[in-house]
Amino acid sequence: MSPSPARPPILIVGAGPTGMTAALSLARSGIPCRVLEKRSSPGTSSRALGLQARSMEVLAGLGVTAEIERAAYRLRGSSILRGRRTVVTMGWVPPESRFPHTYVLPQAGLEGILRRRLAAEGVRVEHGVEVTGVDTDLDGATVRIVGGEDIRADWVIGADGSRSATRESMAIDLPARDTGEAYYLADAILDLPLPLDDGAMWLGPEGPLMLMRLPGEEQLWRVFIDVSDTERRGVLPALDAEVLSRLLDERATAGIRVRALQWTSVFRTRMGLADSYRTGHVLLAGDAAHVFPPFGGQGMNLGIQDAVNAAWRLASIIHGADEQLLNAYETERRPVAEAVIADVETRRRLYALRNPLARAGRDLLLAVGGRSRRAARAGSLQNSQLAISYRDRTPGGSQGPEPRPGDRAPHAMFGDMSLHELFGPEHATLLLFGDHPEPVPTEGVRLRTLRLGSAEDPDGRSHERYGVRPGERAWVLVRPDGHISARGYGAPVGLTAVAGPASPASR
Ligand SMILES: Cc1cc2nc3c(=O)[nH]c(=O)nc-3n(C[C@H](O)[C@H](O)[C@H](O)COP(=O)(O)OP(=O)(O)OC[C@H]3O[C@@H](n4cnc5c(N)ncnc54)[C@H](O)[C@@H]3O)c2cc1C
Numbered sequence: 001m002s003p004s005p006a007r008p009p010i011l012i013v014g015a016g017p018t019g020m021t022a023a024l025s026l027a028r029s030g031i032p033c034r035v036l037e038k039r040s041s042p043g044t045s046s047r048a049l050g051l052q053a054r055s056m057e058v059l060a061g062l063g064v065t066a067e068i069e070r071a072a073y074r075l076r077g078s079s080i081l082r083g084r085r086t087v088v089t090m091g092w093v094p095p096e097s098r099f100p101h102t103y104v105l106p107q108a109g110l111e112g113i114l115r116r117r118l119a120a121e122g123v124r125v126e127h128g129v130e131v132t133g134v135d136t137d138l139d140g141a142t143v144r145i146v147g148g149e150d151i152r153a154d155w156v157i158g159a160d161g162s163r164s165a166t167r168e169s170m171a172i173d174l175p176a177r178d179t180g181e182a183y184y185l186a187d188a189i190l191d192l193p194l195p196l197d198d199g200a201m202w203l204g205p206e207g208p209l210m211l212m213r214l215p216g217e218e219q220l221w222r223v224f225i226d227v228s229d230t231e232r233r234g235v236l237p238a239l240d241a242e243v244l245s246r247l248l249d250e251r252a253t254a255g256i257r258v259r260a261l262q263w264t265s266v267f268r269t270r271m272g273l274a275d276s277y278r279t280g281h282v283l284l285a286g287d288a289a290h291v292f293p294p295f296g297g298q299g300m301n302l303g304i305q306d307a308v309n310a311a312w313r314l315a316s317i318i319h320g321a322d323e324q325l326l327n328a329y330e331t332e333r334r335p336v337a338e339a340v341i342a343d344v345e346t347r348r349r350l351y352a353l354r355n356p357l358a359r360a361g362r363d364l365l366l367a368v369g370g371r372s373r374r375a376a377r378a379g380s381l382q383n384s385q386l387a388i389s390y391r392d393r394t395p396g397g398s399q400g401p402e403p404r405p406g407d408r409a410p411h412a413m414f415g416d417m418s419l420h421e422l423f424g425p426e427h428a429t430l431l432l433f434g435d436h437p438e439p440v441p442t443e444g445v446r447l448r449t450l451r452l453g454s455a456e457d458p459d460g461r462s463h464e465r466y467g468v469r470p471g472e473r474a475w476v477l478v479r480p481d482g483h484i485s486a487r488g489y490g491a492p493v494g495l496t497a498v499a500g501p502a503s504p505a506s507r
Pocket residue numbers: 013014015016017018019036037038039043047048049050051107129130131132159160161162163164165166185267285286287288294296297298299300301302303
């Protein structure tokens with residue numbers, strides 16, 4: 001393992017899923033980085049549970065999805081119940097992806113996989129190093145740490161979670177609003193008196209109680225219980241097996257036995273988005289830039305995709321691309337967080353309803369929506385984050401055949417691999433459709449070229465998904481984060497202009 005460079009091009013604050021994904025993307029791009037983590041050892045609490053399809057696609061380019069697929073299970077669906085009666089089963093319509101599910105794996109498990117992969121790439125997370133502040137200047141940034149010397153870096157990524165010291169020292173405001181709900185959280189081994197799907201929810205008069213099956217151990221469940229009313233009436237009692245049993249009895253159904261309690265916590269809901277994602281040579285990513293409740297399992301996924309977006313841009317700049325390339329980090333990622341926060345807020349309000357009439361209306365809406373295949377398809381696509389597009393902020397994105405510049409590059413098979421397994425943070429990918437006898441001018445560009453002729457695409461599916469007619473000569477340039485950068489017909493042109501000097505593709 002190579003020693004940490006004294007002045008790394010990039011320093012990452014925080015070794016959560018966001019920080020480690022950024023580090024892995026940079027390591028794969030050949031950019032040395034240091035990762036500072038205030039915890040003295042890896043975390044064990046399980047917070048986030050679900051990896052969505054889009055995160056799996058970008059993680060595929062980092063070489064970690066095989067291990068994730070072994071450790072996780074694929075969520076099949078969840079139900080809303082009243083007592084022991086199923087009111088509605090929320091179906092999942094698998095979207096077009098090599099990873100068309102939600103992959104249930106507690107956050108600590110994912111962090112372990114990322115940490116091992118990082119170590120294999122030569123990057124060791126530096127545990128027990130707490131950052132107290134960051135300063136930025138024209139030439140780079142200085143990071144202050146507890147009990148040690150300041151560290152200089154060309155760029156700093158603040159991936160230090162919702163109470164980010166990086167964000168505070170940049171004086172970037174994150175106007176978060178307490179939304180007033182309190183939830184008990186527990187990981188518990190339960191004996192159930194009835195078979196349940198992977199997820200189950202009871203929407204009673206005191207708010208929701210949700211169960212989600214966890215991988216690894218038989219009968220291990222994550223329990224979420226809205227205890228806002230109890231808290232408003234006085235002090236919340238400590239959550240132990242007896243309290244949990246009583247709440248499950250009263251709010252779910254009688255006869256659930258708590259065999260063991262592995263982890264408990266109380267979660268208070270907050271919503272907010274940082275005013276800015278960057279000051280000078282310092283960027284924010286993940287929970288440092290956005291906070292919201294875990295309904296829909298989106299937060300960690302947003303962080304992973306922030307990380308990949310920031311990392312390929314920084315890698316390109318360090319390889320020689322213009323710093324302007326970084327501007328689109330915020331203009332692309334902040335609106336995505338804004339939209340997710342709006343969606344989570346809708347769910348939060350629906351779950352928080354107390355008025356009996358309003359609750360009855362909501363339950364009817366959920367029951368009707370749950371029976372509609374169209375709604376299930378739309379919900380699955382939204383939850384998977386596969387529909388995220390930057391086309392309205394990308395040159396060439398407003399017209400022409402679909403998919404357009406800024407859109408996610410669609411999934412298609414290339415031999416026995418998905419294109420998403422062949423895209424990667426260290427290079428752009430040029431897809432060539434039809435006959436291209438002339439050599440591709442790739443000098444000075446970090447580019448992988450894949451030819452998709454009739455031999456490689458016998459059923460024509462890749463052509464169809466990329467909006468190319470059979471036999472047509474076309475090209476599509478895919479950015480290192482799996483979004484389309486540019487496309488055209490005939491021989492590819494302007495690749496160096498698009499890709500920048502010896503760097504992955506930029507715009
Ligand atoms: C109960 C619960 C359930 C959730 N469920 C889901 C889910 O199913 N799906 C989903 O997508 N999201 C979920 N989330 C949200 C998810 O946990 C977060 O979005 C995710 O952890 C964000 O990752 P991050 O790396 O940005 O931040 P964090 O995971 O918070 O990591 C930040 C890291 O920075 C370190 N750090 C902090 N300050 C410093 C400092 N000054 N110096 C050095 N290091 C520092 C911390 O120790 C930590 O390791 C859930 C959250 C909760 C609380």
